[in-house]
Amino acid sequence: MESIADNLAVVRDQIDSACRKAGRRPDEVRLIAVSKTKSAAAIREAWEAGQREFGESYVQEFLDKLEDPLLSGLPISWHFIGHLQSNKVRQVTGKVSMIHGIDKVTTAEELSKRSGQHGIVTDCLLEVNVSRESSKHGLDPASLMTAAEACFRLPNIRLRGLMTIASPDPGQARHEFAELRECLEKLRSSAPDPAILSELSMGMSQDFEEAVLEGSTMIRIGTAIFGWR
Numbered sequence: 001m002e003s004i005a006d007n008l009a010v011v012r013d014q015i016d017s018a019c020r021k022a023g024r025r026p027d028e029v030r031l032i033a034v035s036k037t038k039s040a041a042a043i044r045e046a047w048e049a050g051q052r053e054f055g056e057s058y059v060q061e062f063l064d065k066l067e068d069p070l071l072s073g074l075p076i077s078w079h080f081i082g083h084l085q086s087n088k089v090r091q092v093t094g095k096v097s098m099i100h101g102i103d104k105v106t107t108a109e110e111l112s113k114r115s116g117q118h119g120i121v122t123d124c125l126l127e128v129n130v131s132r133e134s135s136k137h138g139l140d141p142a143s144l145m146t147a148a149e150a151c152f153r154l155p156n157i158r159l160r161g162l163m164t165i166a167s168p169d170p171g172q173a174r175h176e177f178a179e180l181r182e183c184l185e186k187l188r189s190s191a192p193d194p195a196i197l198s199e200l201s202m203g204m205s206q207d208f209e210e211a212v213l214e215g216s217t218m219i220r221i222g223t224a225i226f227g228w229r
């Protein structure tokens with residue numbers, strides 16, 4: 001069996017070659033190691049191999065990991081990548097560097113309110129359902145502009161970009177990644193501060209090369225690093 005450190009090295013190599021193919025610099029693409037369902041020991045192993053950004057999807061599991069003696073005190077940058085319900089926002093506010101899966105204005109409002117109580121501004125992304133699969137979370141691309149404009153007005157969040165989960169077929173996924181990039185370009189043209197609206201969180205173990213080719217700035221990889229869940 002390959003170790004987590006070996007897997008990370010392979011994934012980093014693959015990202016570098018995808019960047020070369022796309023004519024992009026490797027430092028334009030951040031790797032988020034998705035550690036949901038994986039142990040604190042596995043996260044620690046990835047950390048020892050130099051990984052600093054991790055993604056978690058379930059609130060209680062995430063809070064438990066923060067308390068774990070193997071991890072507490074490590075300067076880890078946590079990304080909340082799961083679907084976040086309004087009533088759970090309070091529990092993660094102040095503990096994450098970015099929230100990826102906001103798909104309702106009411107959730108954004110709650111996040112701004114709770115961030116205000118902590119005296120912070122929280123970076124977040126709007127999730128867009130570009131694959132239009134009804135089983136998926138995310139805003140319809142047609143309602144994205146209205147939602148983003150509401151977010152621009154909230155004082156304690158900073159909308160940094162968009163996130164999506166693509167269709168399973170990588171060819172189809174590539175079209176969806178291109179659409180997400182176009183959505184971001186459109187939003188930037190009406191954003192009060194386009195420079196901070198720069199992130200595209202797209203690409204997972206199966207389709208990150210396609211995502212890098214279409215401009216991804218953050219790829220979220222679980223299986224290829226930690227093995228099957």
Ligand SMILES: *Cc1c(COP(=O)(O)O)cnc(C)c1O
Nearest residue numbers: 034057081204205220221222223
């Ligand atoms: C689980 C998950 C991932 C990682 O998926 P892999 O296929 O294991 O790389 C990425 N993004 C989100 C939102 C996830 O829930």
